[in-house]
Every structure is written in structure tokens, then in C-alpha cells.
Amino acid sequence: MIPLVVPFTNLRPETEAALAGEDVLYVDVSGSDHDYHDLLGELWGRGQGCIVIEHDIVAYPGAIASLRGCQEDWCGVPYLVGRNFVVDLGLTKFSAALTVAYPDAVSRMEDTHWATQDGQLLGYLRPLRGGPHWHWPAARHLNGCGDESRVLANCGECGAALRFAELAPGPNNARCRNGDWCNFFSHG
Ligand SMILES: [Zn+2]
Numbered sequence: 661m662i663p664l665v666v667p668f669t670n671l672r673p674e675t676e677a678a679l680a681g682e683d684v685l686y687v688d689v690s691g692s693d694h695d696y697h698d699l700l701g702e703l704w705g706r707g708q709g710c711i712v713i714e715h716d717i718v719a720y721p722g723a724i725a726s727l728r729g730c731q732e733d734w735c736g737v738p739y740l741v742g743r744n745f746v747v748d749l750g751l752t753k754f755s756a757a758l759t760v761a762y763p764d765a766v767s768r769m770e771d772t773h774w775a776t777q778d779g780q781l782l783g784y785l786r787p788l789r790g791g792p793h794w795h796w797p798a799a800r801h802l803n804g805c806g807d808e809s810r811v812l813a814n815c816g817e818c819g820a821a822l823r824f825a826e827l828a829p830g831p832n833n834a835r836c837r838n839g840d841w842c843n844f845f846s847h848g
């Protein structure tokens with residue numbers, strides 16, 4: 661079973677509550693700006709793969725099972741960052757095969773500061789593997805980047821505001837409050 665790891669400096673109660681019943685390894689990475697990198701490197705080096713959940717992401721019921729059950733090597737649940745849904749390190753699965761295929765993906769990083777880990781790791785893997793497999797719907801992101809009151813777009817049919825709640829179901833299922841299909845995602 662791929663280990664499920666929550667690196668944290670400020671663990672949100674909602675994040676922890678959403679993982680009740682899961683076998684989770686919580687790791688305090690507040691000791692230095694480089695602890696997150698060191699943890700990723702240790703996990704990667706085991707060659708078992710890992711599922712990473714950051715401390716302010718709320719996994720909805722079924723999210724972890726969906727990642728575990730998928731045969732793809734690199735998967736993630738999208739979440740909101742600003743006006744965009746992204747799959748970064750917030751809720752991501754790297755399979756054992758992937759960690760073995762690219763053993764230096766973490767150790768090769770020139771910058772070990774926590775804030776640069778997603779950019780370097782995903783930036784390295786993307787040309788090699790074409791990007792992660794997205795698992796909709798989107799998860800909640802409990803910091804300013806994931807502000808659910810923010811209007812992200814307006815419905816192309818009726819003009820109604822589209823926020824996280826309307827768009828979280830994803831490209832095929834997002835609807836405005838009047839039931840119109842949202843073309844938000846087709847604009848990239
Ligand atoms: Zn997948």
C-alpha cells in the first residue's frame with residue numbers, strides 16, 4: 661500500500677478530520693525551510709511511491725480511494741489556487757514505479773526550500789511523463805489561495821457568478837446555479 665503522508669506546519673482540523681480512518685503519517689516539517697524537501701527525498705528514496713496531502717487540503721470522501729485505485733503512475737486531485745484549478749503537490753499520488761523510474765527526481769533539486777518543491781518536481785516530471793492524471797472533483801484548499809467566495813468567472817449562458825462550489829465538479833459536471841453547463845474549463 662502506498663504510504664499516505666501529511667507534511668505540516670499548520671495542520672487544519674478539517675484536513676485531519678477528512679482523513680479519519682486512513683492510515684496517515686503526519687510529519688511536522690516546521691523545523692526548517694528544508695524539512696519538506698528532506699521528507700520528500702526520504703519518501704522518494706524508499707521506492708514505494710507516496711500520496712502527499714498538504715496541511716490545508718481537504719480530501720472529500722473517496723478521493724484517496726480514487727487515487728489508490730488508479731493504475732496511472734502520477735495522479736492528483738485538483739484544488740483552487742487563485743483563479744485556477746491545479747494539480748500540484750497538494751493531493752498527489754506518485755506510484756512506486758514512478759519513484760523507481762526517476763530515482764533522483766527529488767535529490768537532484770538545486771533549491772531545497774519548501775516553496776520551490778512543487779515547481780521543481782512537477783517541472784522535472786512533466787516533460788518526461790506529460791503531466792498528472794486529474795481526479796475530479798476538486799478538493800477544498802483552506803488558505804487564501806482557495807478562497808471559495810471568489811467569483812472565478814461568469815456563466816456564458818445566464819451570467820451567474822461561478823465560484824468554487826459551481827466549478828469544483830469539473831469540466832463535465834460543473835453547472836451554474838441555474839443549471840447551465842459551465843464552459844469555464846474549455847477556455848483553459
Ligand atoms: Zn489517476
Ligand SMILES: [Zn+2]
Nearest residue numbers: 815818836840
Ligand atoms: Zn447559467
